[in-house]
Amino acid sequence: MSKHLFRLRDIGHAGVWRILHGAHSQAAPEAEHEGLRGASVPLLFTEHAPQERLALTLAIRDMGGCEVYFGPGEWPGAACAGTAQHFALGLGGPLCVVSGLGLGALAALAACDGVSLVNGGGPDAHPCRLLADLALMRESRPDMSATRIAWVGGANGLAHSLIEAAMYIPFELFMALPEWGEPDRELLALAFAAGAKIFLTRDVPMAVDEAHYMYAGSGPHCAENGTLRAGMLIDGEVMAMARPEARLLLGQETGFRVRDEVLAAHAGLERERFAMRLKVQRLIWSRLLRGNDAED
Numbered sequence: 182m183s184k185h186l187f188r189l190r191d192i193g194h195a196g197v198w199r200i201l202h203g204a205h206s207q208a209a210p211e212a213e214h215e216g217l218r219g220a221s222v223p224l225l226f227t228e229h230a231p232q233e234r235l236a237l238t239l240a241i242r243d244m245g246g247c248e249v250y251f252g253p254g255e256w257p258g259a260a261c262a263g264t265a266q267h268f269a270l271g272l273g274g275p276l277c278v279v280s281g282l283g284l285g286a287l288a289a290l291a292a293c294d295g296v297s298l299v300n301g302g303g304p305d306a307h308p309c310r311l312l313a314d315l316a317l318m319r320e321s322r323p324d325m326s327a328t329r330i331a332w333v334g335g336a337n338g339l340a341h342s343l344i345e346a347a348m349y350i351p352f353e354l355f356m357a358l359p360e361w362g363e364p365d366r367e368l369l370a371l372a373f374a375a376g377a378k379i380f381l382t383r384d385v386p387m388a389v390d391e392a393h394y395m396y397a398g399s400g401p402h403c404a405e406n407g408t409l410r411a412g413m414l415i416d417g418e419v420m421a422m423a424r425p426e427a428r429l430l431l432g433q434e435t436g437f438r439v440r441d442e443v444l445a446a447h448a449g450l451e452r453e454r455f456a457m458r459l460k461v462q463r464l465i466w467s468r469l470l471r472g473n474d475a476e477d
Contacts, residue, residue, distance in 0.1 A: 185298045186469060187287050188306040189345045196468065197312070197349045203464045204316035204457065216463075216470050217246030220274045224250045224301070227281030232434050233302055233310075236455060237278055240462035246274070275470060279303075297469045303338050305365070309465055311342035313458040314430060315350065318394060326351040331389045331423065332432070334398025334412045335362020339432050343396070344368055347377035354379045357388035357413055362399055385413055385422075392423040396430050400438035416440040430454065 189197055222241050224234060229252065238248045279287060280301030291298050300306055315325075322328045330352055332340055340356070341364055347354050348371070358364070358381060372379055382388055389395055400412035420427065420443055429447040431437055 184469070184472070185287075185291050186308055186465065187284055187291075187298070187300045189308050189311070189342060189349065191308075192468065194349045197346070200312055200461060200464050200468070201316050201319055204313075204461050205320065216467050217241060217244040217276070220246040220276070221249050222246050222274045223277045224248050225256050225277065225279045226250070226252050226301070228253055230280060230302065230434055232455075233280055236458045236462065237301060240459050240466065243459065244463055244466055276466065299465070299469065305338055306342050306345070307338035308342050308345075309462055310458060311339055311346060312465070313461040314454060315346060316461050317454060317457040322393060328352040328394070329392045330354050330394045330396070331392035332356040332358075332396045332398055333385055333388060333415055333419070334396075334400060334432065334437060335359055336364035337399055337433055339396070340364055340398060341368055344372050344377070344379060347379055348372050348375040351378065355388040355390075355392065356381050357383065357385045358398075359383070359412060362412070385419060389419055389422045389427075392427055394428055394430060395420070395423055396432045397437040397439045398432045400436050412438045414438045414440070415443060417443060 185191060224237055241248045276297050276299060278299045278301040282303050284305040287298060287300060300308060302310060318328060319325060336358060343354060344364055397415050428450050429443060
């Protein structure tokens with residue numbers, strides 16, 4: 182297995198389930214709390230993502246480490262292979278988190294040895310956040326095979342990780358996608374070949390019908406010719422098409438299309454997501470520090 186975490190397949194089926202089980206086995210995993218004691222972990226961001234930065238920062242500090250943040254324009258990015266390794270090794274840290282880059286750029290940064298790279302969210306995958314979401318869903322619905330998840334709007338890194346997760350976890354995934362926001366075709370082909378229960382449509386009512394969880398994907402999108410194409414709006418009428426107990430999750434920090442009254446009604450879930458993210462992130466750090474195959 183890879184010593185890096187770029188996407189879910191880097192930890193595989195056993196790794197995904199180990200983290201999901203670990204998130205429920207104890208309230209605060211004691212063994213992991215000091216795993217980063219004395220270490221400085223670089224956070225390399227290509228764009229501003231305050232919520233993502235805060236979640237990572239708190240998880241690092243909770244394990245005894247400290248973060249060193251480099252924002253947009255403060256590091257050369259993918260233009261220089263090994264840049265992330267240079268930052269991490271120079272600070273004496275075992276981990277480095279990179280946010281905003283695609284998988285190809287991450288692979289280029291991983292060319293040098295000596296430190297584990299973590300994908301903090303990019304256009305191709307967002308494994309850390311998705312694992313936390315699945316752990317939160319599993320608290321309310323332990324039988325994931327009886328869980329229906331809907332995605333409404335353009336696909337992004339979180340949507341790609343959701344598709345990948347469907348290869349390991351038997352939930353149903355219905356995706357209402359605008360033509361400008363379709364997910365990666367190779368990833369979809371791989372998921373279909375693995376027997377993932379994924380259904381694609383342009384029709385929002387079809388996607389959200391009887392859903393237990395709904396994601397708000399990317400909203401308005403600017404096409405190459407400069408034309409603004411509207412995303413798919415989530416309002417009270419759309420929410421009413423899902424199950425009465427359905428819960429709404431935001432698929433990104435900004436740029437989604439959700440009515441204010443719907444956002445207000447589901448604000449509590451975002452706080453729950455953040456708390457679970459800290460818990461799952463500690464488990465991810467611990468796994469990478471031990472080595473991916475230590476217990477598999």
